[in-house]
Amino acid sequence: MTGEVVLRVSGLSARIGHQQVVEDVSFDVPAGEVTAILGRNGAGKTSTIKGILGLIGRSGIVELEGERIDTLATDRIVRRGVGYVPEDREVFASLTVAENLRLAERDASPRRELVAELFPELITRGAQRAGTLSGGQQQMLSLSRALLNDNRILLIDEPTKGLSPKLVAEVVAALEVVARVVPILLVEQNLNAARRLAARLVVIEDGRSVLSGPASEFFEDEERLIRMLGVHGSGVGGVGTA
Template identity: 65%
Template structure:
């Protein structure tokens, strides 16, 4: 097995002076999908944002063997980190095309055809303002902004949150396509999607890693899943936010 693409060692993060991630250590494999799981509010989103330097952080983070924990956000991203934030964060006042154009990183932008193929809807709506799209379409824009570039790793935060079941399948299929060429760190509440995509899982509790292992090992063990995630594998509760 090749070396992990992302090594996180003792990562801590603070928001407004409060510790939200505490000494988290895990790895993201060089291929496939690593899912970051845990109950609501355990710091999954904060972990991803800390990796990107979007919030105040300390600890060691290596991307493909090189430290990135001292770099500003834009430099980290320029090294080939694609990011799909929680709540999509599309630029509502910009058109779909402008959202994508903004995301293109020069020579890295080799994914235009892939995006057009995965999300034909976005091509049709290129001139429309992103704010006028449905939630599902906005999520496609957000994912497309990451896939339009050639990346070393993708950080994807709750891509199916608040989406209709049919759209969830579209998004999952798109992510499966992406995962064939680039490793992904995925935060996801929907355990069916996790089961479908993830090879490895990392479980956080109160900002710390409490479980690491193959995805199947966790998801097939109902008792363990209930204990760690507070949900049953069959039906997971919808995030109320």
């Protein structure tokens, strides 16, 4: 499988309102591994993900396993097998945990056992309103919504944002399990997490993809990477920890 391209993004640009937030982003996501998008705050990482999904206005070419998906509506893109775990979780706060999961089920036989195995807590808290969950639990719920279905790729936006180091480790461990089954395009500010998960990196600067390649090459010259990502004051948390 490795070497085959699942998702190919060519010349993607995206806008919020009249403002161009992604200028020219191109990269491939190969099968069987995790590709991480890195970049400073406001560089256009989240907008790239949203542009791929059509959640914001976009142009350029996006191919899923060789088929164009850049003209489709968001829901149809997702039904083609693109799972999405948004920044800030976006669980439905007024719905129960079970309802959040039920809403996300779109396959005939959703993988409830996988979710129960990875996050047993969500099953015991099924009747609880999602808005009352802790940040970490909400992240697990958000992740579970994407895992329930048989996806060809997962787009996961900052899964460790705002979590304690212990929870970061839990989420990363879960993602490692997930990555064995499905390729992931990951936005990650936490360099340690990115190092553990990502096989490839894409660096975005001012709405353009400036570099991409095997993660090992980047992490050999960590200083350069840190300089590029503007660690100082940009919230790349957890670099020195763990």
